[in-house]
Amino acid sequence: MKAAVVTGFDRPLQIQDVPVPDLAPGQLLVRTKMSGLCHTDIHAAHGDWPVKPTPPFIPGHEGVGVVEAVGDGVTGDWLGKRVAVPWLAAACGRCRYCLTGWETLCEHQLNTGYSVNGGYAEYVAAYERGVVEVPDGVSSLDAAPLTCAGVTTYKAIKVARVRPAERVAVFGIGGLGHLAVQYARIVGGLVTAVDIEPEKLELARQLGADHLVDAHAGNPVAEIQAVGGADVAIVLAATAKPFEQALRSLARGGRLVCVGLPAGGSIPVPIFDTVLGGKSIIGSIVGTRQDLAEVFALHAAGRTRVIAQTRKLDEVNACFEEILTGGVPARLVFEF
Secondary structure (H helix, E strand, O other): EEEEEEEOOOOEEEEOOOOOOOOOOOOOEEEEEEEEEOOHHHHHOOOOOOOOOOOEEEOOOOOOEEEEEOOOOOOOOOOOOOEEOEEEEEEEOOOOHHHHOOOOOOOOEEEEEOOOOOOOOOOOEOOOOOOOOOOOEEEEHHHHHHHHHHHHHHHHHHHHOOOOOOOEEOOOOOOOOHHHHHHHHHHOOOOEEEEEHHHHHHHHHHHOEEEEEEEEEEEHHHHHHHHHOOEEEEEEOOOOOHHHHHHOOOEEEEEEEEEOOOEEEEEEOOOOHHHHHEEEEEEEEOOHHHHHHHHHHHHHHOOOOOOOEEEEEOOOOHHHHHHHHHOOOEEEEEOO
């Protein structure tokens, strides 16, 4: 099968012909139809984070495809079903996190496209306990970005506990941000969209953002504070500066939700202002299978739009450059 393979952190991905994966007990063989490109895939390919994957490996954690075979212990009911293969490949199912609905915090989890091979391939071996069935009302093209960009921002809105009429500032309008704008509106938030690209701010306006802030042309902290500050700031950026800006943009009682993972990123936290202002800093990591099922249900009901462009897997390295230069309005999806 054809696959895009990371052979080293300092090298471009290679398109290789590799064997179709054998199935371990509890796995499904999924023939990939679509696979989204997430910035996390670039971090993985470059070895940016403290816990690094081990080359050679196949990235991709927004895979959508059809089940063609099942391993031992898996019923044949899965055959022919269309499933999403998300970041959380599998969790242990036994720890306190798994047992209380926080499987994404499991310390023994496997991650698609990072610790196990992912969706930049014609076939992927997925775990039955990790996949989510894609409903008929959701296209494979839309389902791929929803499998990470959607469920990640949906979860961020959930953990922020946004209340109707609260101001929600979304820092970074792209593959994740254009969906965060929509989820914030679904729960009644008044949305401020922050970006440095006019085209992305225009996209946010089209998706219903109430307030646009061009962080390249002005001071986003001052502009947000001028309208009363943000009750919630969700940061999806791949650089550290917007995290500091978002923290300083909070109103009293505000919640900063950190989602993006810039390489080596950190922010100074002013203790006096944080305590007296009753502010919170929250980390939010993807979402559970139930969260993804809810994301699919909302999309099938027509509550969200996915902005995506298709590419061929052979173009993977050029696509990485497109993302890094900010030239992509929202999501790129490899079509098989």
